[in-house]
Amino acid sequence: MKNEENAIEVRDVTKTFKVYYDKGTELKEKLLFWKRNRYENRVVLDHISFEVKKGEAIGLVGKNGCGKSTTLKMLTRIIYPNSGEIEMCGRVSSLIELGAGFHPDMSGRENIYTNAAIFGLTKKEIDERLEEIIAFSELEEFIDNPVRTYSSGMYTRLAFSVAINVDADILLIDEILAVGDANFQAKCFNKLREIKASGTTIVIVSHSLGQIEQICDRSIWICEGKIAMEGKPKEVHLEYLDYMNTQRIDQQEKERLRLQKLELQNMQAEEEKKRKAKMKRYGSEDAKFTQIKMLDADGKEQTTFRTGEKMVLDLSYHVEKKVTDAVFGYGIFRSDGLWVYGTNTRIDRVDNFDIDKDGRFVITMPELNLIPGQYWLDITIEYGEGNPVDYYKEALKFEVVSNMTDVGVARIAHSWELEI
Template sequence: MRTSASQLFYEYLSYLFRPVGKYKNFSSEKIWALKDVSFQVEKGSTLGIIGPNGAGKSTILKLLSGITNPTQGTIMIEGKTAALIEIGAGFHPELTGRENIYLNGSILGLKKREIDAKMDEIMEFAELKDFIDTPIKKYSSGMYVRLGFAVAINVDPEILLVDEVLAVGDLAFQHKCMNKISEFSNMGKTIIVVSHNVRNIQMMCSKALFLNKGVIQDYGDSKGVVVNYINFMMSMEKRKETEKDLHLKKSMEEKVKITQIKLLDSKGVDTNIFSIGEPLRIRIKAQSKSYISHPDFGVTIWTEDEKKIATCNTKFDAFICRDLKGKGEWECSIHSLPFLPGNYSLRVGIYDSFSGLPYDVWGWEKSPINFIVKSSTDGKKIAPYSDLGIVELSHNWEQL
């Protein structure tokens, strides 16, 4: 049942795939790309859609954007929609970048004077000013994505649909796009993202939808849905694995290992006791048995009762690690610990930069790195009580 707050509503939606051409008589069996899919997206929320290849993820976006119609069911959308679904969708290869901006903008509902006003902003975001008058048939796939995303965000949509096409761009542009998506979310716009990168879904989306073979497997809080998806994919892989596959999987897992983690104070002394406001440096050593392209690192900090309170991540800090072959060393510096006195722990992981999947994580199967925060020793403060929260705010008092 639709709620008054929903901006996008799907009910008992199904889409029948009909083979054409030489595949028309290939099979008499009906292939349902989607089957009885129902969900709603509230205004201002961000929904991530995940699932294995062929699950129906992109079909949902095509139905939402009006590219194709459902075989049965109801779709209700309130608000202007912009979509970035397929590379080159809405573009004509013989036209220049500039001409395609006018073409794509008009398809999305803009008048010429509105496109004129946004032209400089579109070119600046796409970083294609030097190529804007070149026919786009000469563009690379990454240039297509830059132009498509720049146009989509500049039509000022109320609903933004983004497929996995962002994975084509370089890391810096991916980060730029994700910042823009976060900015849109903060502005109260509704966003639907299809991605195989489950870390991105967890960090960007409040809710997630897990599809498999056109059927909803799970829908709800993104963290829980992603965990169920990973467990599902792992169980599917286990069913397929032979002894040879198991050996290969083990060798893949052993590509990179974290060999050492040290906690250092401002003087470089190895310690696990810090004062409020003191710097903390996390030094990570790892070793690979083969060439690893631009690995990512993540550090999470947890309370004693298993509440995650902070994350530092190279991918979302736009820090690109050098390729790793053999031994490597990295350091994450927290300039000033804001935590109140108590016991805390760190979990540190090294990840594949494309898929977001972990090579090695310390803190889950391996014991977490524990540290203690004590009260300041400057004599101006007393140790706070344990029920005063987690973070100390920088503040002062005065009587007026």
């Protein structure tokens, strides 16, 4: 260990896996179709380095497939890096594969001895901890039953109780904090806090950023096999969530273009779409919408917006017959049908007007303060007191994303003043 204060040192580590395209499973297949054994070397971790101090708790975050669990498995020495060095100081306990070493035909009590032995405890040490492990699992009346009779929740509670009652210098945890009911989860969190307070070094892999923020001193964001950022959990998580939201927006835009191309190529699908659209449109048809655009702050067509971002609706229409005392309006609905907001030119006290030729109107929402979710938009041309000319239901669908986790329908501007 280069630094005596460190419990873990990961230096310039690279890990690759062979991914076979079409590998034979039987000897006959391997002999006859040997050309099928083609593979690619996929780089999962690319020259990553980090240190963890003694008594520090860190969280590893990142999207699926970025290399978080691979990093943890290399720390436990389940797998080894292709290059680089990993040094660890002290006894290591891992919560990666809950129940590894459990035998379904053995009782819970017998499996405690087997599983604890895997973690390096002697029989004497297990005897001393046995009652504490059983009490923590809350499975006293089932402890002498075979574990094959346990529910999945009981099984994981027992495995968690064994693993967490090991006096380890380093504790490695991979996506296993959702164990049991709410009360048992709270007990697990309190136990982890006790372990951390006692000076144990903790490394957690989780998609639950709130859990990491409660326990960890530092977060490391792994992106495409490299460390993108490390620092205070809340600061790292905001950047990570912003990246994920950007990814989602890009994916949504690619999907939109793909669907648009598919519509142009598939006339049958287009006709079906028109048929369904007619079911959602009604009115006198003296005027009809001809083009509907949903734009972002840069004037680009978009269907995914961040909370508080500018949205612009650019709506064009064709007039077949003059509409006297016309009214333009729109409504926003949540995906479950909840009417979020609606208004029109009459409600907003725009001067009365007629339309007798083709035109367009633009609706600008400087701050779309909606809570993240799926929404749709109704648009309408009416006359008089709500008589429909072209009422277009579900004219556009869009999504709202955000780094925040507030709840409800809309975000209301507010501030906090604490006098503690």
